[in-house]
Amino acid sequence: MRASVYRKAHFNAAHRLFNPQWDSEKNNAVFGLCNNENWHGHNYDLVVKVTGEIDPITGFVIDMKYLKELIKSEVEDRFDHKNLNLDCPEFRNLNPTAENIALVIFDLLRAKLPSSLELQVRLYETERNFVDYPV
Numbered sequence: 001m002r003a004s005v006y007r008k009a010h011f012n013a014a015h016r017l018f019n020p021q022w023d024s025e026k027n028n029a030v031f032g033l034c035n036n037e038n039w040h041g042h043n044y045d046l047v048v049k050v051t052g053e054i055d056p057i058t059g060f061v062i063d064m065k066y067l068k069e070l071i072k073s074e075v076e077d078r079f080d081h082k083n084l085n086l087d088c089p090e091f092r093n094l095n096p097t098a099e100n101i102a103l104v105i106f107d108l109l110r111a112k113l114p115s116s117l118e119l120q121v122r123l124y125e126t127e128r129n130f131v132d133y134p135v
Helices: 024-035 064-079 098-110
Strands: 002-015 040-053 118-124 130-133
Touching: 002 064, 040 064, 040 098, 064 098, 098 118, 098 130
Parallel strands: none
Antiparallel strands: 002 040, 040 118, 118 130
């Protein structure tokens, strides 16, 4: 039997969306207020979905304590109260859009989970804007 389990998490981070190869005018046209040179922040909500076979011995798809600790170490400790552009090497050459943040989180978690488990992350940048990866 297969099932999906979900774990919610939260982190706060600042960022600036811009392309260093463009001038200010083009960055402002594409990214608008998100191109603020003094940064801006979000209260990100994360939902991690893990799908797999239910272990007949434990009854778990995954030990939720392990998933909680994994999200804390790989996501919350890494990104919470950080400037993503300046403090996080993952975004030194990657524009920290919600899409790219979700992809980075996916890759960080995927590397620590058994290949038998499917993974999906949903990242809310605001209550109305969110990203699912993969789809």
